[in-house]
Amino acid sequence: MISLLEVIAIPKDDPIAFTFFTGYMAMAAASVFFFFERGRVADKWKLSLLVSGLITAIAAVHYYYMRDYYMVTGENPTALRYIDWTLTVPLMCVEFYLLTKVAGAKKSLMWKLIGASVLMLVAGYIGEAFNPPGGSTSHSVMWGVISTIGYIYVLYTAWFGEVAQLANSDKSTPTVRRGIRTLAWFVLVGWAIYPIGYMCMPGGWLNTGLGWSSANVDLFYNIADAINKIGFGLVVYAIATSSDANSATA
Amino acid sequence: MGFGIYRNGMNKIGFLFFCGFFLAMPIFTSMQAVDMSIQLLLCLIGIALVGIPHGAIDHIIYMEERQPQPILFYSFYFGLMGMYTLCWVYFPVLSFVLFLLLSAYHFGESQFSDLDLSSKGLKWGLNFVWGCSIMSGLILYNLDELIVLSKSIPDVAQFVIVYESEIFIWLVVVSSVTTVAVLLHILKLNQINIERLLREFYLLILIHFCFYALPFMIAFTLYFVTLHSARVLTEEFDYLRKKRLNFSYENFIKLLFPYTLVSVVGSAILLYLSYVGIIKISGVMLALIFISTLTLPHSFVMNDFYRKLNEKVV
Numbered sequence: 001m002i003s004l005l006e007v008i009a010i011p012k013d014d015p016i017a018f019t020f021f022t023g024y025m026a027m028a029a030a031s032v033f034f035f036f037e038r039g040r041v042a043d044k045w046k047l048s049l050l051v052s053g054l055i056t057a058i059a060a061v062h063y064y065y066m067r068d069y070y071m072v073t074g075e076n077p078t079a080l081r082y083i084d085w086t087l088t089v090p091l092m093c094v095e096f097y098l099l100t101k102v103a104g105a106k107k108s109l110m111w112k113l114i115g116a117s118v119l120m121l122v123a124g125y126i127g128e129a130f131n132p133p134g135g136s137t138s139h140s141v142m143w144g145v146i147s148t149i150g151y152i153y154v155l156y157t158a159w160f161g162e163v164a165q166l167a168n169s170d171k172s173t174p175t176v177r178r179g180i181r182t183l184a185w186f187v188l189v190g191w192a193i194y195p196i197g198y199m200c201m202p203g204g205w206l207n208t209g210l211g212w213s214s215a216n217v218d219l220f221y222n223i224a225d226a227i228n229k230i231g232f233g234l235v236v237y238a239i240a241t242s243s244d245a246n247s248a249t250a
Numbered sequence: 251m252g253f254g255i256y257r258n259g260m261n262k263i264g265f266l267f268f269c270g271f272f273l274a275m276p277i278f279t280s281m282q283a284v285d286m287s288i289q290l291l292l293c294l295i296g297i298a299l300v301g302i303p304h305g306a307i308d309h310i311i312y313m314e315e316r317q318p319q320p321i322l323f324y325s326f327y328f329g330l331m332g333m334y335t336l337c338w339v340y341f342p343v344l345s346f347v348l349f350l351l352l353s354a355y356h357f358g359e360s361q362f363s364d365l366d367l368s369s370k371g372l373k374w375g376l377n378f379v380w381g382c383s384i385m386s387g388l389i390l391y392n393l394d395e396l397i398v399l400s401k402s403i404p405d406v407a408q409f410v411i412v413y414e415s416e417i418f419i420w421l422v423v424v425s426s427v428t429t430v431a432v433l434l435h436i437l438k439l440n441q442i443n444i445e446r447l448l449r450e451f452y453l454l455i456l457i458h459f460c461f462y463a464l465p466f467m468i469a470f471t472l473y474f475v476t477l478h479s480a481r482v483l484t485e486e487f488d489y490l491r492k493k494r495l496n497f498s499y500e501n502f503i504k505l506l507f508p509y510t511l512v513s514v515v516g517s518a519i520l521l522y523l524s525y526v527g528i529i530k531i532s533g534v535m536l537a538l539i540f541i542s543t544l545t546l547p548h549s550f551v552m553n554d555f556y557r558k559l560n561e562k563v564v
Binding site: 140141144145148151152155156159160181184185188189192195199 | 262265268273275277445448
């Protein structure tokens with residue numbers, strides 16, 4: 001009880017703490033929603049809903065720890081953040097595979113997307129966690145560029161590559177097509193928030209170049225997480241509950 | 251096929267800009283002040299390879315369908331260039347402002363080339379306010395750099411009066427808000443869908459952020475090469491492919507090459523003559539005059555080209 005009271009004492013002028021708490025509750029609520037709603041959709045979409053629920057549940061657990069870490073230390077919970085992403089971002093790529101499976105997606109697509117997302121995360125982690133004290137711009141630039149290459153691959157695949165082609169094929173359905181396009185928008189807009197956060201870390205180029213504060217890192221990451229993880233799940237849910245998706249052949 | 255210009259979501263041209271932006275951001279902003287000679291070199295490469303070719307075949311594009319007497323077309327084209335050059339000699343500041351306004355409209359026109367709105371006034375207005383939004387943003391975010399650069403070159407220093415007029419902050423706000431309002435109005439008229447609206451909003455924000463975060467020359471070149479020139483080249487290629495049998499990318503490059511080469515060599519000779527002092531005008535001023543005098547007839551040709559394209563779509 002004492003620890004709970006300590007934890008909820010959020011400073012009024014600390015938007016980062018606010019977003020940590022909001023993010024935690026939003027992820028937890030979304031998980032409950034996806035797990036319960038899983039029972040209402042057709043069998044072929046159950047796995048997709050399960051993955052959506054897992055993404056938000058894993059994030060909720062990590063947010064639980066991250067908010068405490070932040071409140072106690074006032075520092076960026078970099079390791080916890082990347083552990084969360086290492087599990088959830090590849091799962092988002094799995095969603096692309098599961099949704100396009102009805103149109104004939106092969107497992108190689110899933111592994112390619114997972115590979116690109118791992119490159120994106122590992123490079124991002126090295127760039128952020130092994131940044132020398134005070135921040136090194138050359139270090140963050142190099143690993144940031146490598147990470148961006150992984151991101152660009154996922155983006156290209158979602159908009160023009162295999163995922164887009166499968167979604168637009170005759171075997172797909174209008175709902176899946178629309179859903180994939182919406183997820184592609186998430187990758188284009190929602191995922192683009194992460195590089196902005198990365199650029200705000202000590203030595204990051206939004207700090208050195210434009211004088212932004214490194215406190216913004218977690219603010220950008222928390223906002224992006226809430227938009228992307230819950231948003232991704234809701235798009236999958238919309239596809240699974242639409243009528244033409246349920247009538248299409250698996 | 252082509253580059254999918256007419257998609258409502260992101261097209262490959264937008265993708266190129268997006269990738270260029272996210273890769274250029276860490277590199278150039280981390281370098282703090284990028285040496286002007288490096289900026290110029292990178293810009294010249296991009297402009298020579300993509301920027302110049304997009305306007306190099308104006309005569310072919312115009313004459314492909316209209317088939318006027320070549321002498322009439324060339325008289326019109328070079329006549330406009332000559333008149334604008336005279337304007338530069340007698341009214342340099344006015345010519346400079348005219349160039350900015352003309353560029354704003356021209357950029358907006360290529361951005362919305364596929365939109366065939368029922369109201370021509372609305373289309374004209376959208377082209378203009380969108381272009382004003384990005385052009386005024388480019389100047390506002392780089393005002394200090396532009397003033398320092400202008401003051402360091404005697405014949406360009408007269409343009410400082412334009413930069414110091416404090417109009418740009420108002421222009422950015424008014425033109426951006428108007429652009430958003432016009433786009434929303436067009437959405438209400440059902441002439442674009444929500445996805446296209448979101449794309450335009452997102453792109454406008456990205457362009458502004460690009461102009462804000464990157465060094466002036468790099469930011470403008472990234473925009474000019476990808477979102478403007480590459481887009482126009484794609485449209486020209488798609489058009490010629492419909493008009494000519496078995497027209498391939500190879501044919502297109504062969505068509506562009508000689509005219510591009512002439513333009514690049516001509517520009518290089520002019521700059522060299524300025525550098526060695528035979529032409530008593532600074533390289534920057536000469537480039538401004540040269541680009542603006544080409545932009546004027548090019549804008550007329552492109553205006554006619556887009557009208558033809560939209561007539562065909564209808």
